Amino acid sequence: MHEIDLMSGKKFHIVSNFKNAFNGIFMLIRDGKIFRVHLFIAIAVIIAGIILRIEKIECLIIILTIGVVLSAEAFNTSLEKLSDHVSPEYHSAIKKVKDKAAAAVLLVSIAAAIIGLIIFIPYLIALLK
DSSP states (O other): OOEEETTOOOOHHHHHHHHHHHHHHHHHHHHHHHHHHHHHHHHHHHHHHHHHHHHHHHHHHHHHHHHHHHHHHHHHHHHHHHHHHHHOOOOOOHHHHHHEEEEEEHHHHHHHHHHHHHHHHHHHHHHHH
């Protein structure tokens, strides 16, 4: 099933686009050490949510938050790989870009941790009573 991109007039295949996206996910899992850490934490949080039977809206917030963190890490990893390819030698401008991308991941990770605490602490307190 080919479709025409109205902006460029080029043909593209939607199945091929999804195949490329899933290939990117598999590469992130295979090659991205930090991505795997984020993924492990995400799975642990999902399991905790199931065990604690969090509310539907809380579950949606957790899923969205996980998506933001994993996406930020995917962008960061991609930017680092591209930067290393374009400029294998040290360059201060490249370092600044990499540091800023890493900061973005850190910021969304801190926000995700705060969201997680706000959602899970009441359930953990109730569990201990």
